[in-house]
Amino acid sequence: MRTLLTALLLAITLPVAAQTIVFENVRLINPDNDRIGEPTRLAVKDGFIVAADSIGEPDIRIDQEGLLMAGLAEMHAHVPPMRLGEQQVHDTLFLYLAHGITTIRGMLGETGHLVLRQQLANGEIAGPRLITSGPSFNGNSVSSPDAARAMVRAQAEAGYDLLKLHPGLWPAAFHAIAETADALGIDYSGHISTAVGLDRTLASNQGSIDHLDGYGQKLVPEDHPLFGTEPGLFAVNLVDGMDESLIPELARRTAEAGIANVPTQSLIENWAVGDIDALMNREQMRWIPPETARQWRERAEQIRQQYPGDAGQRFVDIRRQLIGALHEAGALILLGADAPQILQVPGDAIHHELEIYVASGLSPAEALATGTTHIARYLNQPAHGCLEAGCVADLVLLEANPLDDIRNTRTIQGVMRAGEWFDRERLDSELDAIAERASGNDGQ
Template sequence: MVYRLAFLIVTGLFIGCSSQEILDVDKVIENVHVISMGDEEIQQDRSVLIKDDRIQQVIKRGEVAVADTVERIDGNGGYLIPGLAEMHAHIPSRDASREYIDDVLFLYLANGITTIRGMLGDPLHLKLREQAAQNELLSPHIYTSGPGFGGNIESTEQARQRVRDQHEAGYNFLKIFPGPSLEEYNAIADEANAAGIEFSGHIPASVGLQRALEAGQTTIDHLDKYVEALVTDSSSIQEVEDPGVIYFGMHLTPYINRDRIQEVAQMTAEASTWNVPTQALSEHVLGPDSPEELSQRPEFQYMPDEMVNNWIGSKQSITGHEGFTTELAEQYLQLRRDILKTLHEADAGLLLGSDAPQIFNVPGFSVHHELRYIVEAGLTPYEAIQTGTVNPAEYLGKTQDRGTIAEGKVADMVLLEENPLDDISNSSSIAGVMYRGNWLSKEEIDKRLSEIAAKYE
């Protein structure tokens, strides 16, 4: 009986140990607090197990043993969130050097952005999309539009043919610019809806917000034409000839009817149209910070001097216009904040996007400014992070793969030194980035950033 009892005890110990051993994983991120974005709960003191490009388990630290061959990543008590999405990004065209293209893609990734939606497509971007998917370059997942539909359309039939061509080429969606006539826009929308390809971006002046919503435009970027939609009496509007003060409807601010904000937000929600506010672009161009002050931000060391000087000149031109006043600019910026918050409250989907590289928006870094401006508009830090995680996954139809930290999801995650739910500025306290199961440490990030900065010294 004694021998049998001893055998059972030894056997039980062996089974218990072997049940803890997880052999079939590649990496484990240990000693982290997980903000899964499935809810607002912070899962304290966790380990995240990864195999290839997938999350296998999220467990309490020390709950299981892993093989010695597994790569261990010490989270040092940091906070793990899902990878962020920049939903109004720009990828340089094939006219740029490949070195610069690679640098821009890295800047996104280094800032915890594991998905980008390229808003000015180029045939090269289709190749980059595949190279990124195969881990052949340091890059987020890429979704790309085709070349834009602007004022270069010669006929409705040409517009339809371009829709068919871009759909056949494999672009993810169509990018609408200002310029198309109402007839051309309707042709684009009709053909796109028939082909099953999305169209997004600006709303041409000839179209207006209501028609864009009716036509099924998938996203509206920059809150384009929302200010115009709030003007109920246009008879008193003074004619403005110089576009220097026509900044997404800024000159119309004194004429808007605030009672309509809720109405247009509800219209947007009912149309299931998403918005990418790019509030950082407006705040940087029209806000009180001087262009010289903005250009002294640390991230500007990663941009070519010529580009930064052009940005300085652009802001000087806009704010130096005789029709520009700081009072008008602040009224306009507050109006945008109110529209953004009301869209959120109406359950009209918001997507994180800053428009980079663009005036004072350095790729990657500008998304963290955007998160801050979203919180300043009235959303909580958790709600702001949703616009860059859960919401893009829903918009892209990828909720089974992305948006939260959970078993079976793609291993796209950002390790932060501080809790972003306490202070949204902590979203930039990046200690490492995991993209498609690949680990990019802070040391690697800093080394590559130093190499980029050295090019522009």
């Protein structure tokens, strides 16, 4: 049930798109249902979906006979640091939006991102709604439990939406963070430090585990020689010792703990088994500055050394089984691809991530739910990720049905962010301008 109060509170933080817009002959995609609806009319007023018969002649009428879905959220995204310049930051934000992503959770924030969050909310910058963490909590930034407590309080006071956990934390520091954050009611999410481990995390109120971190260690039986050895990045060193029969129990415990997972599986698949040449030659790379692309290739080739023989494929297969099992057990999966990490083009990466969820056993509708209804549930913001009167008008108009083939999420005809409409022409002209700027950008 969407309360009027929620709508009023949201209205204060939304851009004023004082327009009425009507989509004619659209079929609605509801992730709770495997079938699309009959052609209908969807009306938008002041940034919200309203009852179709509540407005007369609209300011804008869109009649493209497409399919409408709620805008997607990317829950492990990165906004570049402001020191790279406003233009590069704005271009990255637009790439997300142009690919149907209307909410991002920035997983490495800074003071400048708080300003950005407000500018995006005001509609001063074209981009997704921003949820941002502060600077990361890790083995270097947190020197003691007391320092951890002070850092939690400072970030909560500064107004960050969540705390980002990175590797290197000791249990005492993790407990100090968890306890202080719980008391202040602020989310803490991200990595699982090796010394902390999955058991302590599942016993905490951590919001999301990102990258399926911490699971690999728990898949190695205690009597295996690799048990307790240096795990490497996301436990890649332990692949030979992992026992898949332990997956369902870990999934069950995660569901029971009520902790969500942001798999970022496309990132790991690109690193472990992706065709680096083909990835570097994708058309989407035109939005990435050449110097960044050069660094991506160099790093990707280095990382590939960590996956000798068939270790990469086995690692990918185990992680896909884990995604399927988590979903099966009822643990919340949240869509996230970690762009613009190495080889992850902002916006584009999320569509690859969706394909992988389907390959891991989710139905296309269930995969779409990871980026829409699951996010609304996780954030306790029921006016997001939905297509009913009272919902925020964050929408994606598609040409083809993603319930038939999840790759159809790429057939974007237009995107609406809080009532502001970006048609294909507008998206393309800005995407061309971004490519143009990227080609002349030799910085980072």
